[in-house]
Amino acid sequence: MNLLLAEVAQATRRLADAGVPSPRFDAEELAAFVHGVKRSQLHAVSDGDFDARFWEAVARRAAREPLQHITGRAFFRYLELRVGPGVFVPRPETELVAGWAIDALHEMDVAEPLAVDLCTGSGAIALALAQEVPRSQVHAVELSEEALGWAQRNVDAYADATEGRVTLHHGDSLTALPDLTGQVDLVVTNPPYIPLEEWEHVAPEARDHDPEMALFSGQDGLDLIRGLERTAFRMLRPGGVVVVEHADTQGGQVPWIFSEEARWTDAADHRDLNQRARFTTARKRVP
Structure with missing residues (x-):
């Protein structure tokens, strides 16, 4: 498992604990948005390309800000x-x-x-x-x-x-x-x-x-x-x-x-x- 997928799994647990209804989907969508790829391409993001802004986005979602407001779409x-x-x-x-x-x-x-x-x-x-x-x-x-x-x-x-x-x-x-x-x-x-x-x-x-x-x-x-x-x-x-x-x-x-x-x-x-x-x-x- 690459670094990003491991971080997505950790983010999923954080979002679930915050009561987000679809924690896995949202974590993957945020990761894809921050890294400029499709969700199906997350596995191809190298460890060196990991963007720490992902955790900023996760924190906003954990505070129950709408996913769509974070991604703008x-x-x-x-x-x-x-x-x-x-x-x-x-x-x-x-x-x-x-x-x-x-x-x-x-x-x-x-x-x-x-x-x-x-x-x-x-x-x-x-x-x-x-x-x-x-x-x-x-x-x-x-x-x-x-x-x-x-x-x-x-x-x-x-x-x-x-x-x-x-x-x-x-x-x-x-x-x-x-x-x-x-x-x-x-x-x-x-x-x-x-x-x-x-x-x-x-x-x-x-x-x-x-x-x-x-x-x-x-x-x-x-x-x-x-x-x-x-x-x-x-x-x-x-x-x-x-x-x-x-x-x-x-x-x-x-x-x-x-x-x-x-x-x-x-x-x-x-x-x-x-x-x-x-x-x-x-x-x-x-x-």
Whole structure:
């Protein structure tokens, strides 16, 4: 075993003791980042090339600073995104939300589908849609100026790959894009949905580092989703669809927000790989 692999094993134990959920992965990812290699190439780093900055990074992670803040990057589907303080770090479960939206756009009989990503954060969903659905036009809305700055960096980085088909908007998702009323094929959102009373139970990586406005939404966590139901209805054309991420404990509650309104059909929950309800979809009723 070379020196770096031995240090990674020691770092793994340190991160595990600190309560980090994925200590081995994080230790390897930090080692790869510091040494400028892929995780699969760690064994090839010579003892003489060992960089002591690895332990600085491990100390930050042991203090529960998000891995993505330390490396400055987050992976989302086929994207490598820039992230840091001031923007919500995209999670793996949101990839399923984006995947459903992408499949829905592919199934539509529309030459140039129009999609809107509300509460875009880093721009992850918007960029995934534009990258994986050729000829789609995607509008992304974000209220936070800090988060919008990160989104702009990511949109600029993928401008060639997406042919400039992502347009960012600074504003409130509840009132955004009045000029698109009744024209949108799909609305997708990963809004804040954590109940305020759950604050103390939120993982330190999120509670202490993600923007509060990206996490919490009223006593039951559904305040913004209730408003976004009205926004989605305004934006969508008849037959258009909405996709809303939510907490696994809110399964049944979010579909009810849509199904109790006669203007929606097919409101349903969808489960993640652990069979937990994680997002809701609904279709705007055709008159």
